[in-house]
Amino acid sequence: MSHLAIPPLIDRHTHLEGALDPVWVRAEAERRGWTVPPSLIGLWGGNATPFEGFIEAFLFGAALLDSRSAVREAALAAARRTLRAGGAGFDLWVSPHFLVVHRAQITLEEFWLGVEEGLAEASSWGLASCVILDAVNHFGPKHGHSVLNLVLPELPPFVRGFSTGGLEGSPFRDWAPVFDRARAAGLRIAAHAGENGPGSNVHEAILEGGVERIVHGLRADEATFELLAERGIPVDVCPSSNGALASDVSPHPLPRMLAAGVRCALGTDDPGVIPCDLTTETAAARAMGLDDDALATLRRHGAEDAWCLGIEPR
Ligand SMILES: [Zn+2]
Numbered sequence: 280m281s282h283l284a285i286p287p288l289i290d291r292h293t294h295l296e297g298a299l300d301p302v303w304v305r306a307e308a309e310r311r312g313w314t315v316p317p318s319l320i321g322l323w324g325g326n327a328t329p330f331e332g333f334i335e336a337f338l339f340g341a342a343l344l345d346s347r348s349a350v351r352e353a354a355l356a357a358a359r360r361t362l363r364a365g366g367a368g369f370d371l372w373v374s375p376h377f378l379v380v381h382r383a384q385i386t387l388e389e390f391w392l393g394v395e396e397g398l399a400e401a402s403s404w405g406l407a408s409c410v411i412l413d414a415v416n417h418f419g420p421k422h423g424h425s426v427l428n429l430v431l432p433e434l435p436p437f438v439r440g441f442s443t444g445g446l447e448g449s450p451f452r453d454w455a456p457v458f459d460r461a462r463a464a465g466l467r468i469a470a471h472a473g474e475n476g477p478g479s480n481v482h483e484a485i486l487e488g489g490v491e492r493i494v495h496g497l498r499a500d501e502a503t504f505e506l507l508a509e510r511g512i513p514v515d516v517c518p519s520s521n522g523a524l525a526s527d528v529s530p531h532p533l534p535r536m537l538a539a540g541v542r543c544a545l546g547t548d549d550p551g552v553i554p555c556d557l558t559t560e561t562a563a564a565r566a567m568g569l570d571d572d573a574l575a576t577l578r579r580h581g582a583e584d585a586w587c588l589g590i591e592p593r
Pocket of ligand 1: 294471
């Protein structure tokens with residue numbers, strides 16, 4: 280590969296609510312007189328945890344996002360982490376419905392202003408970014424419609440996708456009408472699948488949900504790898520997050536997925552909760568036995584399939 284052809288390094292999967300820097304979280308918790316939960320301290324220390332423990336830790340950071348300036352800080356944390364690792368952009372998952380309606384801790388207007396200010400500053404540093412809405416899978420499709428009801432009337436131009444996350448609790452075929460509605464509004468469709476749910480969810484998300492991008496896909500079988508490869512469906516892989524939250528999936532399937540021709544790329548997921556950046560994730564991929572060519576392929580996919588680079592604003 281010529282040095283002229285090196286594509287930009289993109290963090291393909293990072294959550295706003297999981298982005299806050301631990302130093303900022305500790306200081307803010309102290310200021311408020313809140314106790315940082317042991318689950319979060321454990322994750323900061325590199326301990327694996329069941330998904331439920333992760334949710335508690337994740338929610339602690341999310342609870343701090345109750346002002347425009349805190350939301351801006353979270354977006355900037357994602358941007359700084361990307362920049363420090365030599366990255367050129369990031370696809371940012373956000374959960375406005377959770378913060379605005381479920382927790383009722385911030386208005387939608389303040390939330391979007393915080394995101395917009397953070398992303399504008401990131402742009403001034405030369406970083407590309409876009410936003411993907413994250414709905415909670417285990418709250419079901421009705422919740423998915425509520426997310427769309429909340430955001431579609433005044434959707435900011437930097438929002439380019441709609442995704443499901445959380446526990447893989449409801450079948451993707453039931454989500455298909457929600458995905459159709461999001462698609463009709465000009466959004467691309469992604470889903471966390473095959474992470475805390477069975478590998479068959481990846482298959483279902485694609486064939487029954489019409490999902491065009493998979494996050495994690497860890498538990499997919501070889502036949503599903505073939506499907507992913509055949510259709511050119513991108514898969515965002517986050518080694519540190521997977522090691523902490525899906526430690527039973529070992530060895531990590533990334534080398535097999537790449538060998539099967541799946542368009543995998545690296546992301547950080549919740550790097551403020553499970554400390555990592557694109558440098559650690561690249562090192563983790565190398566530690567799985569991937570050589571320079573395979574790492575270059577990950578980086579190329581990362582740029583070619585990134586929604587922060589590849590999709591025109593709506
Ligand atoms: Zn995620």
